[in-house]
Amino acid sequence: MLIFAGTQTNTQTMQILDGIQLAKEIKQEIKSHVQEQVEQGIRAPHLGAILVGENGASQTYVDNKIKDCAFVGFQSSLVRLPTSITQEALIAEIEKLNADDSLDGFIVQLPLPKHIDQEAVINAIDPEKDVDGFHPMNFGRMALEMETFLPATPYGIMEMFERYQIPTAGKHTVVIGRSRIVGRPMSILMSKNGEPGNSTVTLTHSKTKNLAEITQQADIVITALGVPGFLKADMVKDGVVIVDVGITRVDDESAPRGFKLQGDVDFENVKHKASWITPVPGGVGPMTRAMLLKNTLLAHKKNNKL
Ligand code: NAD
Numbered sequence: 001m002l003i004f005a006g007t008q009t010n011t012q013t014m015q016i017l018d019g020i021q022l023a024k025e026i027k028q029e030i031k032s033h034v035q036e037q038v039e040q041g042i043r044a045p046h047l048g049a050i051l052v053g054e055n056g057a058s059q060t061y062v063d064n065k066i067k068d069c070a071f072v073g074f075q076s077s078l079v080r081l082p083t084s085i086t087q088e089a090l091i092a093e094i095e096k097l098n099a100d101d102s103l104d105g106f107i108v109q110l111p112l113p114k115h116i117d118q119e120a121v122i123n124a125i126d127p128e129k130d131v132d133g134f135h136p137m138n139f140g141r142m143a144l145e146m147e148t149f150l151p152a153t154p155y156g157i158m159e160m161f162e163r164y165q166i167p168t169a170g171k172h173t174v175v176i177g178r179s180r181i182v183g184r185p186m187s188i189l190m191s192k193n194g195e196p197g198n199s200t201v202t203l204t205h206s207k208t209k210n211l212a213e214i215t216q217q218a219d220i221v222i223t224a225l226g227v228p229g230f231l232k233a234d235m236v237k238d239g240v241v242i243v244d245v246g247i248t249r250v251d252d253e254s255a256p257r258g259f260k261l262q263g264d265v266d267f268e269n270v271k272h273k274a275s276w277i278t279p280v281p282g283g284v285g286p287m288t289r290a291m292l293l294k295n296t297l298l299a300h301k302k303n304n305k306l
Helices: 019-039 056-072 087-099 118-124 136-143 152-163 183-191 211-215 284-303
Strands: 006-008 013-016 046-052 075-081 105-108 172-176 200-204 220-223 240-244 248-251 259-262 274-277
Touching: 019 056, 019 152, 019 284, 046 056, 046 087, 046 284, 056 075, 056 284, 075 087, 087 105, 087 118, 105 284, 136 183, 152 183, 152 284, 172 183, 172 211, 183 200, 183 220, 200 211
Parallel strands: 013 274, 046 075, 046 105, 172 200, 172 220, 220 240, 240 274
Antiparallel strands: 006 013, 248 259
């Protein structure tokens, strides 16, 4: 059961798209499903992760993915490799995981050290095990509206629209940012022939001119640029739906870890114009985590011909 947090504001009744609550529900559904399968004698899904180096944020992301696996009853395996590893040695590790039948899917945590060609690494992953959905074959399948592993962040946003029943058909969706893992796949999914989807999409980026004129016409704005507080209230119209993907660590001495997480949206001012808005943290981030689990479940289903 979803709890809609309604707040009366000057111009709009703004509601929060609560990624924490939604992700909790999805994880609970997955956990129950896995329990049922295990009772029927089917082995639990198994997710692998490769972590190269000591990047703090990457370490946290991988720790969280492993915790999520434990919560839903998945098996998980972590391969830790030093920053100094060569590209060839990393690809050899990937090939080992490709060949491991006990593993349904795995991820290589990005970013990788500068001496490693990220594209070559992604291309080395067996597309059938690419639960991040980054392999060109899976990206192509997504663009052609075939079943595949969808990149977790855009997938999580689609799931959010679906479960909160936010209408997207015929709406003008403006996506800010065209990265391969967020903005571009987001634009493809929002324009797909289906629900959610059927949006008229404008994909904007750092070379876009007169961005505010474009966002002012949007029914839905999805920000994925990584510039804290970038989207201001005067850039959007009343009643807009706002999805803020941005997460930037901003120094904050009063915070226990010395930083706080900030989104791409000037939340305090934009919320007064929005009908629905995701907070940062607690919006898209938890949904991204939950979707990796859904992709792993799909890999397990295919791998075990269920
Ligand atoms: P990226 O750096 O790969 O891409 C940023 C994009 O923003 C580029 O396409 C660039 O053209 C565009 N851009 C930059 N400045 C702009 C400007 N002034 N106007 C218009 N467009 C501009 O980033 P990414 O990997 O897509 O990540 C974006 C943000 O989302 C980051 O803060 C990242 O941490 C966050 N993120 C969050 C999640 C999550 O689960 N919540 C997942 C992935 C990324």
